[in-house]
């Protein structure tokens with residue numbers, strides 16, 4: 706692993722992507738959103754009518770799929786699949802409902818992990834996901850684990866999706882997040898878990914700026 710590698714893990718809606726993106730911008734690092742890669746595969750599988758329970762079919766689909774993460778203004782990321790920009794389709798309810806299923810398969814994960822390790826090789830990256838500190842980049846210099854109450858996470862997701870123009874209910878989102886957390890935490894292969902050497906931050910009662918400031922202070926101290 707190269708110099709300047711930061712891992713950010715945690716459950717859905719804990720604020721990982723918002724703060725990881727900001728942290729990367731402050732440090733002048735590249736932000737890599739691994740959830741977007743699993744979402745991209747789920748989206749393509751839905752489009753092509755691939756059976757989401759068929760591990761071999763998904764692994765073969767992935768081997769025929771290029772997923773590129775491109776830095777965009779304000780530290781955002783554009784996700785390009787087979788040359789087409791799919792960024793705006795990755796957070797749909799259909800993708801939310803199927804991504805954890807797709808991400809549960811060992812053969813899908815091992816290919817994703819190998820691509821993620823390649824992306825981090827040059828260093829100066831902030832990578833966010835579920836298994837970054839525990840499995841993808843165990844040698845990362847700084848590891849964060851972000852959590853928040855289910856209520857806070859559901860409300861944030863609800864606001865985010867409303868902003869994107871989806872018509873959503875808080876109740877449905879809460880159920881969806883709970884279901885996805887359960888799948889992510891209970892899968893046998895690289896489940897969502899906090900690394901022993903990760904810094905735990907509970908963001909329930911914190912503003913984004915506060916979270917970023919705390920993370921930045923820790924990074925400046927350690928890097």
Ligand code: C5P
Pocket residue numbers: 717718739740741743744804805806808809833834835836837885889
């Ligand atoms: O972070 P985000 O909510 O976009 O992630 C979507 C889904 O992708 C997660 O619920 C999880 O099932 C999967 N994922 C994963 N490992 C990662 C990142 C995401 O399994 N490193």
